[in-house]
Amino acid sequence: MLRHRSLIGFCVLLVALLAANQTIAQRKTKVELIQANVIRSDAKLYNGARRLIGNVKFKQDSAIMECDSAHFYSDRNMFDAFGHVHLYKQNNKNIDVKADFLRHDGDMKIAHFRNNVVLRDSQIVLTTDSLDYNLQTDVGYYEHNGRIVDSLTVLTSLKGYYYHKEREVYFRKDVVIDHNSSEYQMFTDTIRYGLDTKIIDFFGPTEFYNDTNYMYARYGWYNTETELSMFKYDALFRNPNQTVTCDSMAFDRLNESGTAYSNVVATDTVQKLVVKGNYVEIHKNPELLIVTDSAQMIYVAMGDSLYLHADTLKACRDTSGQFRTFSAYWHVRAYKSDLQLQTDSIFFSMADSIARFYGNPIFWVQGNQITTEYMEAYVKDNLLEKFMLYRTGMIIAPHDSIHYNQIKGAQMTGYLRNNDLYKVDVFKRAQTLYFPVDDNQIVGVNKGESTDLTIYLKNKAIKRLVYRSEPHSDIFPIDNVAENDMRLGGFIWLDDIRPKSPADIFIWHNTEAAAASRRITAPAANPDNAKKETHKPLPPTRRSGKSGGR
Numbered sequence: 001m002l003r004h005r006s007l008i009g010f011c012v013l014l015v016a017l018l019a020a021n022q023t024i025a026q027r028k029t030k031v032e033l034i035q036a037n038v039i040r041s042d043a044k045l046y047n048g049a050r051r052l053i054g055n056v057k058f059k060q061d062s063a064i065m066e067c068d069s070a071h072f073y074s075d076r077n078m079f080d081a082f083g084h085v086h087l088y089k090q091n092n093k094n095i096d097v098k099a100d101f102l103r104h105d106g107d108m109k110i111a112h113f114r115n116n117v118v119l120r121d122s123q124i125v126l127t128t129d130s131l132d133y134n135l136q137t138d139v140g141y142y143e144h145n146g147r148i149v150d151s152l153t154v155l156t157s158l159k160g161y162y163y164h165k166e167r168e169v170y171f172r173k174d175v176v177i178d179h180n181s182s183e184y185q186m187f188t189d190t191i192r193y194g195l196d197t198k199i200i201d202f203f204g205p206t207e208f209y210n211d212t213n214y215m216y217a218r219y220g221w222y223n224t225e226t227e228l229s230m231f232k233y234d235a236l237f238r239n240p241n242q243t244v245t246c247d248s249m250a251f252d253r254l255n256e257s258g259t260a261y262s263n264v265v266a267t268d269t270v271q272k273l274v275v276k277g278n279y280v281e282i283h284k285n286p287e288l289l290i291v292t293d294s295a296q297m298i299y300v301a302m303g304d305s306l307y308l309h310a311d312t313l314k315a316c317r318d319t320s321g322q323f324r325t326f327s328a329y330w331h332v333r334a335y336k337s338d339l340q341l342q343t344d345s346i347f348f349s350m351a352d353s354i355a356r357f358y359g360n361p362i363f364w365v366q367g368n369q370i371t372t373e374y375m376e377a378y379v380k381d382n383l384l385e386k387f388m389l390y391r392t393g394m395i396i397a398p399h400d401s402i403h404y405n406q407i408k409g410a411q412m413t414g415y416l417r418n419n420d421l422y423k424v425d426v427f428k429r430a431q432t433l434y435f436p437v438d439d440n441q442i443v444g445v446n447k448g449e450s451t452d453l454t455i456y457l458k459n460k461a462i463k464r465l466v467y468r469s470e471p472h473s474d475i476f477p478i479d480n481v482a483e484n485d486m487r488l489g490g491f492i493w494l495d496d497i498r499p500k501s502p503a504d505i506f507i508w509h510n511t512e513a514a515a516a517s518r519r520i521t522a523p524a525a526n527p528d529n530a531k532k533e534t535h536k537p538l539p540p541t542r543r544s545g546k547s548g549g550r
Helices: 002-027 502-506 511-516
Strands: 032-035 038-041 050-060 063-073 078-089 092-105 110-120 125-134 139-142 146-149 153-157 159-163 168-179 184-194 199-209 214-223 228-238 242-252 257-268 273-283 288-292 296-299 306-309 312-317 324-336 339-349 354-358 362-365 368-380 383-398 404-417 420-434 445-458 461-469 472-476
Touching: 050 078, 063 092, 078 110, 092 125, 125 159, 146 159, 146 168, 214 242, 242 273, 306 502, 324 502, 383 420, 404 461, 420 461
Parallel strands: none
Antiparallel strands: 032 050, 038 050, 050 063, 063 078, 078 092, 092 110, 110 125, 125 139, 125 146, 139 159, 146 153, 153 168, 159 168, 168 184, 184 199, 199 214, 214 228, 228 242, 242 257, 257 273, 273 288, 273 296, 288 312, 296 306, 306 324, 312 324, 324 339, 339 354, 339 362, 354 368, 362 368, 368 383, 383 404, 404 420, 420 445, 445 461, 445 472
16 A cells, blocks of 8 residues: 555656656747848858848747847857847837847847847846846846946946846845935945835945935835835944934935934934934924933033933924924933932923923932922023022932931022032022031021021031021020921932932932831921920020021
8 A cells, every 4th residue: 555655656746747847848949030131151150050141130939139140050049149239029128138249048048148238128227248138037137247227326236136027126246326416325235126116125234325424234225216214233324413323213315304213322413412212203394303212311521421311302493493492201310420310301492591390300419409399490501500499499408417407498599600509599488497517516406487588508508598588597406406306397308319320310219109208297497396305495596687697
């Protein structure tokens, strides 16, 4: 039984091979001599081949081949054609090849064109000195430099492969594309060009140049009609002022917009900015930049850069189109050696040069902690010059790990010089708590209240207060004040969540949870909250008018 099955299998295989051989044999056709002005036998030619002179025409299947003269080897089913060689197909006007010389192998149906070869398709013109063309498959190839021209693009390469039926051309080795009279140039190793789609697919290290821009990638495609493109693997874009690197990049050249993906780093040398993320959109008209997924902005300064992270970074023009705006929203954190920040979102407009901080921002400035519900900051020459706190603000300046100088009010304006806080105006329900020092020793606790007041600071310490209205100030011996009474209501020291390095800006801390266990709610400015059994105040200082107490 097993032998019987093996015999049947062998017979099936034999029949298949015979059928395939018959099909191949059927494909072989003879080259026909259609015409020639003069036909001569020449003993000098191989096997007495005939010499044909004047208006020579051959035919094989649908292919017509014309020339000035030829050597016809009828027994070998081939010929050599000389001068004004022309090949075309009767049923396909898109196949048209001209050359100075042609050797045609009728059995293999391969035409070997040499010298001044020109292949014309309905959409391209290919010129080379050497082209082999398979008349069965309609595939042509050259291996010694070629040049292809269409309506807008000129392409040169060392090797090329033309697939007529698939409407594709492949180019290899030293590929150069010149688009629209040097509007841009492309240099690569291998590309595929769709004759109908007008899409260039490139493989291997590829460079693009124009007057101002340079692009690089190791794989991608470019549509020469729509001017849409995709660059993948080590994608790079560069102009005189900006550089973008990423894993991949989509670009719309007509609308001058692009999208970069994964490990994006965009650098602006004029603005001294570096933007990072895993998704970046850039549009020129209207002007727009969006960065998400590990978004980060770095303002580069000599020896001390500012690092900022948010869920999303956005830069665009305002509705008037005149002024640029910048937004950072959700989970914003920033780090600089002398300034750190955590807030919900930021909005900055060049129209008024004010940065607005929303969602209970926390600032740490040279050791001082500033908290509020909403804050506005004024920047001059890249330094924080002034800030305004709204809806209850507090400034805490640590004297040591236990004693903290504190300022609280419904509204505050702080003034800085070289990022050093030196003056604070407090409005509405102003409260202060600070520790006077004599000979580097804390001598008491000063608690004050006023409707409005001005505070002068030096080296993070309160040096002078000016009460504007309804003042009330008391000084208590340090030993007679409980620890809780050394804190104003709402006191929260959050140094443990402060960004302490650029890497910390990616670690968000829930301030509500952190504050719940630390917030002081007692009205500590009231002296009745001190321990009554030990409460022996120094002669209290009660002043009125505009003068202040130390």
